[in-house]
Amino acid sequence: MNKTSEIYNCLKELTYLISGNDIYNNIKLGFTTSEIAKKMNIGRSGVSRYLNRLVKEEKVIKVLGRPVLYSSKSVMEDICDVKFKKCVFLDSDDLISSLNSTEYDKLIENNSPQKNKGRIFSELIGSESSLNKQVKQAKAAILYPPKGLHTLLLGETGTGKTLFAEIMYRYAIEVGRLSEESPFIIFNCADYAGNPQLLLSHLFGYVKGAFTGANKDKKGLIDSADGGILFLDEVHRLPPEGQEMFFSIMDRGTFRRLGESHNTHKANVLILAATTESIDNTILKTFRRRIPCIIKFPNLEERDLDDRMKLIYNFFNIEAKNIKHPIRVSTEVLKLLLAYNCPGNIGQLRNDIQLICANAFSEFIISGKKYVDVKLSQLTDRFKEGIFTFNKDRKEIVKNFDLNSLNQVIFKGFENDSKDGLEKVLMNGKYSMEEDFYENLLRKSTEYFEKGTPVNIIKSNINKEIEKYFESKPYMKRKEKIYEEDILSKIASPEILEVIDSVLTDASGELGYKLDRRIVGALSLHIETLIEKVKSGDRISKPKINLKNVEIDREYKIIEEITNRLEKKINVKIPEEEVVLMAMFLSALKERNKLNYIGILVLCHGNSTASSMADAANTLLGVEHAKAIDMPLDEEVSKIYQKALNTVKKIDMGKGVLLLVDMGSLTTFSDIITDKTGISTKTIRMVSTPMVIEATRKSMLPDMTLDMLVDEVNGMSKYIGKGVTLKENDLNIDSMKDKTNRYIYSNEERLIELLDNVLVFINPTKCYELLKETLFKICSEINSKIDDGLIIKFQFHCAGMLERVLKGETLQYKNFENLKKSKEKLFNVIKESFRVIENSFGITIPDSELCYIVELIDMHYTIFTKPSH
Numbered sequence: 001m002n003k004t005s006e007i008y009n010c011l012k013e014l015t016y017l018i019s020g021n022d023i024y025n026n027i028k029l030g031f032t033t034s035e036i037a038k039k040m041n042i043g044r045s046g047v048s049r050y051l052n053r054l055v056k057e058e059k060v061i062k063v064l065g066r067p068v069l070y071s072s073k074s075v076m077e078d079i080c081d082v083k084f085k086k087c088v089f090l091d092s093d094d095l096i097s098s099l100n101s102t103e104y105d106k107l108i109e110n111n112s113p114q115k116n117k118g119r120i121f122s123e124l125i126g127s128e129s130s131l132n133k134q135v136k137q138a139k140a141a142i143l144y145p146p147k148g149l150h151t152l153l154l155g156e157t158g159t160g161k162t163l164f165a166e167i168m169y170r171y172a173i174e175v176g177r178l179s180e181e182s183p184f185i186i187f188n189c190a191d192y193a194g195n196p197q198l199l200l201s202h203l204f205g206y207v208k209g210a211f212t213g214a215n216k217d218k219k220g221l222i223d224s225a226d227g228g229i230l231f232l233d234e235v236h237r238l239p240p241e242g243q244e245m246f247f248s249i250m251d252r253g254t255f256r257r258l259g260e261s262h263n264t265h266k267a268n269v270l271i272l273a274a275t276t277e278s279i280d281n282t283i284l285k286t287f288r289r290r291i292p293c294i295i296k297f298p299n300l301e302e303r304d305l306d307d308r309m310k311l312i313y314n315f316f317n318i319e320a321k322n323i324k325h326p327i328r329v330s331t332e333v334l335k336l337l338l339a340y341n342c343p344g345n346i347g348q349l350r351n352d353i354q355l356i357c358a359n360a361f362s363e364f365i366i367s368g369k370k371y372v373d374v375k376l377s378q379l380t381d382r383f384k385e386g387i388f389t390f391n392k393d394r395k396e397i398v399k400n401f402d403l404n405s406l407n408q409v410i411f412k413g414f415e416n417d418s419k420d421g422l423e424k425v426l427m428n429g430k431y432s433m434e435e436d437f438y439e440n441l442l443r444k445s446t447e448y449f450e451k452g453t454p455v456n457i458i459k460s461n462i463n464k465e466i467e468k469y470f471e472s473k474p475y476m477k478r479k480e481k482i483y484e485e486d487i488l489s490k491i492a493s494p495e496i497l498e499v500i501d502s503v504l505t506d507a508s509g510e511l512g513y514k515l516d517r518r519i520v521g522a523l524s525l526h527i528e529t530l531i532e533k534v535k536s537g538d539r540i541s542k543p544k545i546n547l548k549n550v551e552i553d554r555e556y557k558i559i560e561e562i563t564n565r566l567e568k569k570i571n572v573k574i575p576e577e578e579v580v581l582m583a584m585f586l587s588a589l590k591e592r593n594k595l596n597y598i599g600i601l602v603l604c605h606g607n608s609t610a611s612s613m614a615d616a617a618n619t620l621l622g623v624e625h626a627k628a629i630d631m632p633l634d635e636e637v638s639k640i641y642q643k644a645l646n647t648v649k650k651i652d653m654g655k656g657v658l659l660l661v662d663m664g665s666l667t668t669f670s671d672i673i674t675d676k677t678g679i680s681t682k683t684i685r686m687v688s689t690p691m692v693i694e695a696t697r698k699s700m701l702p703d704m705t706l707d708m709l710v711d712e713v714n715g716m717s718k719y720i721g722k723g724v725t726l727k728e729n730d731l732n733i734d735s736m737k738d739k740t741n742r743y744i745y746s747n748e749e750r751l752i753e754l755l756d757n758v759l760v761f762i763n764p765t766k767c768y769e770l771l772k773e774t775l776f777k778i779c780s781e782i783n784s785k786i787d788d789g790l791i792i793k794f795q796f797h798c799a800g801m802l803e804r805v806l807k808g809e810t811l812q813y814k815n816f817e818n819l820k821k822s823k824e825k826l827f828n829v830i831k832e833s834f835r836v837i838e839n840s841f842g843i844t845i846p847d848s849e850l851c852y853i854v855e856l857i858d859m860h861y862t863i864f865t866k867p868s869h
Helices: 003-015 020-024 033-040 047-056 073-080 092-110 132-143 161-174 196-204 240-251 305-323 331-339 345-367 381-387 421-425 435-451 455-471 478-485 494-511 517-536 553-570 576-590 609-621 637-651 664-677 689-698 706-722 748-758 764-782 788-807 816-822 824-833 835-841 847-865
Strands: 060-063 069-072 151-154 184-188 228-233 269-275 293-296 327-330 372-374 408-411 599-605 626-631 657-661 681-684
Touching: 003 033, 003 047, 003 069, 003 073, 020 073, 033 047, 047 060, 060 073, 060 092, 069 073, 132 151, 132 161, 132 293, 151 161, 161 184, 161 228, 161 269, 196 240, 240 269, 305 327, 305 331, 305 345, 305 372, 305 408, 327 331, 331 345, 331 408, 345 372, 345 435, 345 455, 435 455, 494 517, 494 553, 517 553, 517 576, 553 576, 599 609, 599 637, 599 664, 599 689, 609 626, 609 689, 626 637, 626 689, 637 657, 637 664, 657 664, 657 689, 657 706, 664 681, 681 706, 689 706, 748 764, 748 788, 764 788, 764 824, 764 835, 764 847, 788 835, 788 847, 816 824, 816 847, 824 835, 824 847
Parallel strands: 151 269, 151 293, 184 228, 228 269, 327 372, 599 626, 599 657, 657 681
Antiparallel strands: 060 069, 327 408
């Protein structure tokens, strides 16, 4: 037997160890060259060459990635009961997708008891055309043994994902996979996206004491969904820790409530999830691997025109049934509904038809005619704005339908006129319009007639009722919604945004240069900050800006218009100096390529802390000016210093660089870099995101100096976002002593508040008190001093560590054994001191995590015991 055959036989043996469940759940898809070489007890250098030869012979499957995986094609086909059309796959998702495409047909075809079932899907418009593949996938996901496949629904807003999930649930009952009593629980992850702790407590429940206000144990939606389906809408708003908490329930059917470390609960739950976002950027890969079935929905423009016409017929028929009068629709309206641009997809199409019918009904009430007539002339201006936005590629679509031979189509609302399958399965009434709405209009109009109210007044009142009803409907307030969905609205008020946006839009031609929404955001942010400072009674310092040789007349008029409008709205006088400052900011934009700016460099401990702050500032201001260096806890200070040195050299434009740092050794970089390079640098400590935003924005102003920038950032940053951020001055208040002569932190409430913003599971007050006692014990044992900096670093690092341990995600330490030996005494002191915390939370802290605390304490101890020069 030659070497190629030996390797092939070995791979076949290994592949037989893989189960179908491993494959469909993306747990094991093959073996690496190292694994194969180890099995055969040979060197791996030649294994890859033989494997690639077998791939060319179509005997072996190769899955690209890191690492590359190989498996026997024939064995994989036996396990999965499929025939592969290719042997090389781009990644694991590509392989799973290939499996699913053939598996769906087979599952439905071979499942004889369910062969003739699935009527619920046949009532879905497009089930035999545009959505045929999606329906097959859904059926297979429900039928897949033993309990079905977790499924992710992808598609734009309004494509029918929620409805489709409900149909999957009804199908599961229809084919006997679920009983009639099985629950279908819908949870919109966006409802609590701003409060991860509350979101997770709703899903998983919590135990008493898990967080502030948790006075008793409480079950979550996982308990409620036991034995049925949990539908997670807008799953991209589920935080990473929330996605990770689903791993156990998806893998083993077990879960823990918030605050639990040992107890587990069982639940048999099929997960359906939906998102409008790209899963590459919003969903953890480890979460995606546990969802083998991914169903992508086409938008309305991608659907067959036959489907769109059926939807239009269906929606009009539903309205006729609700109104209890026949609706007569002109063919011109039908043609436009087939052709117009409908970005909100099926949801918007349904809503638009509802609005058309409601307006037509108001005229019907007054006219007393036999039919509710829907004509082109009746369409409101708001609707016309969208109705005449034609897609150029669809000018000839009406040729597919024989509408020219008709003047109108009559919808009577009878079952046999049009199958209202969508309405039958629409459980949550998201797009439903109640019969009571029309009955209410009739009742009110009757009252008006009895009172002798003039017809024009009756019509006006009815129209107001219609407007009021549709104000709360989806897709009707798209312009206002822009601000609600925009990231800027989280920081500046929509009222301010709207004024600035309006003025700048009108003035864009006059300025002669482009102003995009990010500039709107920058000004909004500044004005929001300014208003807070004025309201607080703080004195506004006059900006030290040289106006010589700077023409800002046009910009000044624009800012003056903005401030005049805002002053009328909010009744706060904006100082003249600030009008000049903002005009200078606008002027600076057109000179962006001509001016030198002060460099901005953010440095923080952690894997992504600094980069996150810099990204936020750059995104909000529409620039790429703020630079960042992240310092992982296991990174050497010397390496970070070298990176900082090189970055300062690169970004200095002659006006110096401002370093925004959090704490520790990073605070010393400025003096060393200036001494070494001659570049002027300054440092602001205890950096926050508002500081980075303020520094980045003002660093690009003409005639701004480094000293002025430091003063401006320290003076203004605490007002951004209507909150008071932690500043250097807050942290370096004179030290205090308690009754036992121990050093105590001077702003405990603020620190606990900040911990509360970070912690998900743990009660921040309890955590703070335990860690405070532990730190005192450690420092007392080693005779080390304590200061605010150590307290803050210790609290934040250890709080994060405790949550990692609770979730089973502990960090490893590179030089674990070396550190334990070299710092044996300190290590033992720390290990012993943390016994109380371990007992309090019912956990065991790994030695690798304790090593990071050893490093943190040792660094502080060394600084305080180092002789001063």
